[in-house]
Amino acid sequence: MAYLSMGEAHRRITEYLNRFSDAVSFQDGASLKQLLSVSSNSPSLLSLADSLNVFQDANRLIKQSDKYSHAFLPEFRNWESAWALEALYVIAYEIRILAERADRELASNGKSPEKLKGAGSFLMKVFGVLAGKGPKRVGALYVTCQLFKIYFKLGTVHLCRSVIRSIETARIFDFEEFPKRDKVTYMYYTGRLEVFNENFPAADHKLSYALMHCNPHHEANIRFDSVYAFVNFKSDKGNRCGMLLQKLFHSGFRFPLAFWNLLYKRYGIQQGHLANEQQSPANQVTSSPSSSPALMILKYLIPVKLSIGILPQDRLLEKYGLIEYSNVVQALKRGDLRLLRQALQEHEDRFLRSGVFLVLEKLELQVYQRLLKKIYIIQKQRDPSKAHQMKLEVIVKALKWLEIDMDLDEVECIVAILIYKNLVKGYFAHKSKVVVLSKQDPFPKLNAKPVNS
């Protein structure tokens, strides 16, 4: 890079400052936003960067950003209207991105990465500024989402709780009032939190909301398809959900392009330099063109749906390249315990990273249920009168066919658990080692309810 002359550098800086002051004095949020997006590649900023030669070091940059951010905040607080909201968004975004970069640099230098943490606390301040009455409150959710990202990245997910509480309980916030993009992001992260808490119905609700509302134009197909795929499930709820989605979609929901760009950036799906930097391991996305927010959401939504008894269509999995789930779904359909275990083992790393491993593991009971059901169906075909009495030996033998070696005690235990968890109706007679199934609906459907009841 050629060195700039002093005069040129000076000219550029002056130009930038002029534009900045113009933007502030005219309350031109859009241009202010541009001027503040440090990590963007806007030509004016690049030239400024050349002149300041300041972009070499994210760590240094973050310090500067801290300064201007902290300087900006009180000013913003004093501006009554929300004209600078966009600029604030940019600052919140930039400070997070830069902090992540700085942390990477710090970590590579063997120092303790702490910038992101600092960015988190700064954003909490920003949140405090926004969380009030007035036009600025609509920006609160954006900041919340940035906070979520930081907390998820830092692994301090418990910190999300306080923000969530204030968003969901504070009367000043009307959730519907927030921009759609923020709502989707918010729902995505809260849905993930619910997955961790194994609160599947809530997770299902939130993630479904995110899925329904994400995907504007160019990903619209995916959204529709995904919704449609779920619509075909035999679940009532899935049906209703699908119908709703279809309605919504056809009514012409559209989201601004900026939202999608934002999502791209957020999820590392973006083209260009940002994508590489923002990809977190948990959010690794295949490079398929269909990689999208929807995919991000589906990665969590599918396990959730599975655990409440709703299976996706193969088409959906194929479309998004979610092949890791296909065997799981297959195992559930067939009652093939071995296949499930194989699938889990095969993709263990991926599932562990995304945090759905335990969720998927719990599907085992459903697989057992399916297996018993198959046995039951076969017995029924042979002798309907005795079909409700299932000998333990039979189950053990069936498992043996699956190359799963379990002794009587273990299988007895599994059966007891199935009964206990209401996956099987009936009782177990210890003396005769027989499972006595209820004659009425011995294998109740989950009906969108979690297994543990």
Place this chain on the structure above:
Amino acid sequence: MLMMNQGVNTQTIASVDPNSLEGRYVVDVSQGQTSSYNPTAYESEAASWTMHRVDNHSIENGILSNSSYHHDHRTQQLARSAQDSLNTASLAGSSTQGTMSVTQDHSSYAAYNPTDPYGYGSSGYSSYYNNGYQQQPNHAYSQQQPSHPYSQQQPSHSYSQQQPSHSYSQQQPSHSYSSTGGAYQNTGAPYQPLSSFQNTGSYTGTTSYSTTYYNPGDYQTAGGYPSSGYSNQTSLWNDPNNANYTSQQYSTYAPDTTSAYSSGTAASMSINYEQHYKQWADYYSQTEVSCAPGTEHLSAASTSNLGSAVSGVYPTSNTQPPASFTPASWRPESASSELSSLQTGAIISSTHDGWKQGTPSFQNHHASPTQPQFQISLESKASYDNIQEQQQTAPQAPNSQFPAAHQVTQSYQSTLQNALSLDTRRVSRMQIPTNPRIASNLALGLSKTDKDGPTNSAAAKPAYISVSMPKPNDKVLSNDATNSMLKPGMFPNSLRHYVERAFNLCKDDTQRVACQAIMKEIITKATADGTLNTRDWDAEPLFAIPNAEAVNMDSQCPTPVSSLPRYKRSPGRRSKSRWEPLPEEKSVDKPVSINNDIVKYDGWERKPPSVNSESKWNALNNMKFSLSEQRLPSKNTQRPAKRQHLADGLNAANNDASSDSDKEQSLTAYYSSAISIANTPEEKKRRESRSKRFERGQGHRAEINYLKQKNAGAENLYSRRASALMLNKSFDDSGSKAVEDIDWDALTVKGTCQEIEKRYLRLTSAPDPSTVRPEEVLEKALLMVQNSQKNYLYKCDQLKSIRQDLTVQRIQNQLTVKVYETHARLSLEAGDLPEYNQCFFLSGSCQVSYSVEACTLLQFESEVNGCQSQLKTLYAEGIEGCHMEFAAYNLLCVILHSNNHRDLVSSMSRLTEGAKKDKAVKHALAVRAAVTSGNYVMFFRLYKDAPNLNTCLMDLYVEKMRYKAVSCMSRSYRPTIPISYIAQVLGFSRTSDGNDEKDSDGSGLVECVEWMNTHGACLISDSSGEIQLDTKASSSSLYMPEPEDAVAHGDANLAVNDFLTRTSL
């Protein structure tokens, strides 16, 4: 005081100082050992501070000697020990002169003040110096003369010190005042002027101290915080009693310290020394708050050692009587050897103690210094310089003093001559390292200091040995050791360069010899420290090369036995009244001394015009001289002459002083030679430049270099501490170092405790190396714990103390891992309590076992988690251990007890492929699967053949699992389940399947029935008499029993008795 002023004036004064020193020596010879020595010490110190390290050294020596005197007062043995510590410096002499040493320490501070001019906090230093000087004079007085005279003199000194050239005139007057019988009143007036000086610096307090002695009003004038402290010090000095001195010293350091002082006073002499040390340390560290008063006292002993080293000067004061002695005694190394022999043994031990103690004291000092942090830092540097200087001087003056102290002193002197400089240096270095450590961790500081202390003593011993007969053996050994050390060629290049640099500075053979000795000591010490290879030798300041002449002088100096009696007396005095002025007798003595001082002061006054700094130094010197003069009129006269000389010029003054009396002349000649070397313009310049950057300065370091080096070392230490503390970085160049540049190695304590068993005590201050066990001992301790039959609480206590020692010494290796693993396992076992459980089950008291489980869960989790997090970091550092085993524990912990899915997932995702193949980890993963699926059959199977201590962890989950299982069964099974089956499935039958099935079944059955009953299950007997669980009835009646005998501390059975008996362990 004059000395201080001179110091402020800087180099010129320093040059004067040498002269003054010479004069003083002469005086001492004539008057008494102490007086002459003190002056010298002061002068040396002042000089050093002023840039002339040599001067400073001399002063320091005087101070050191004083401290040693205090020691003597306390007990001869103590004194000896102090001397030992001092050995590094002028230990022997100092010890004998316990009281003197205290004063000397103060003087050293004063000397520091002069150093301030160098750039630190001149004012603060000066004040300290002043105090120190004052105190020293006082001490001397107290010993020789009544306390009053001393006090007067002291105040005057302080004044002069605090105030620059101006103070000189004032100081001198004040001195004169003090000298005149009315001394107190007179001093009061002088002090007020001093108070003004105090204003200039934070140290002003010192003036107040002096005032306190003389006049309360003076204290007020001081007004400064420090002033109060100073007043205390001065009062102490006045008291002459050791106790008084000690208290004073403390007060001088910081007002806070006064409280400590009071306690310390009890310790009396030793405490005073410690305090001084502490003060220095504080200065160095600056950052840390003073240690607990108690610690200070303890440290006081260590400080006393340092003081003793310094005390060398004091001894000189004592030596007044010895004056005659001095010539002969000094040289009579053989005589000294006698002393040394006795002393050496004691000294070695004492030195160790002293060092250790000293470190604590440093900490304490730090605390006090914290208030005036900047000043402190400056002071600390100054103090370092002073120390170094003192040490250097100590060899000269101290030697004389030592003779005064009697045999012990002589030995010290001898050592001082050769080793004093080295010793002092070492001491200073040692102190410095300890200080930083202390700053960081008190405990650490102590331990390190201890180590250093030993090394120092050893080093010192060699020197002593040369001088003294008995000691010689030890010394020789040490020397040999050092030689061998040197020979191996294992030294890093930087060290070689360092040695080369040191030798390049030597101007003649004598210096070279001295330098060699010093180098040996340094290297030995470094080797002992383990810092030989880690230390930055390139940045290591060169030590000042001791003057052979000075050494000789020291040998000549031997003070008469009388000095020892004095010391002894001083302790008694202290005990009587710390704060009150010294007995009338002392006062009488003091007047005499005062008169002498006055004369000297006058001379100084004249001088000041020529060079302020010099005048200050001279003033300081005068103070010292005054002390000596007080003791011996003849000396006084000589001293004035010296002062005049100083005014004229250091060299000239020295010469004049020498002319005053033959003895003095001889002494002065030594001093002058040393001083002249130090004072040469070139050297002065060098010193100045170096004073600005002691650490980095390399080349030119001759004798001056010695001093400078010592100073630099002190500064380095200071800087380290400062950086560590982040307090005053600006003081030293080193201070500017970034925090990450802190040499934590230097802050690490090295333990000396050989006790295998040690109770855990939460550290509230810097660790005392004497109570910290080195690694070898810790290994034994671990073995002991592992093989111990005692209960968990005992083992836990022991392991905690082991961990503490490890932490304090920053030992992170396989031993550390072992200890943590052992502890983790132990706590797991305790959480498991297999034996307890067994007998509970067998005895049918299932409830108890449950409650135990529940209660121990908490305890165990805290313990285990603590161990685990520590182990995690240790493993992360690549230290081998049972990584897998503990990964499994961690996994189990998360699974079974935290029930946090996120944690579980993250810890699972962290497992490597290799880890997943590990038996223990596999087991843990299987347990997880069993738990998450609720597969109780699997769980209890895994429970039965769990590797390592996985059982213990699972044990804590057994209760829950059983309850879940029975709930599940009672819902799933109809109509009944045989208890035998439940007992088998739920792991009630403890014995393995093969042997004694009946018995095991039987016992398992009983257990199971008990369990069922306590959990509200409905049991029925069928026709065949077999007990069955009525599942339908039970499904609604099951409950988890509340732990009935939960105890706050977690374990009903373990605890009560153990907690009661614990204290007796």
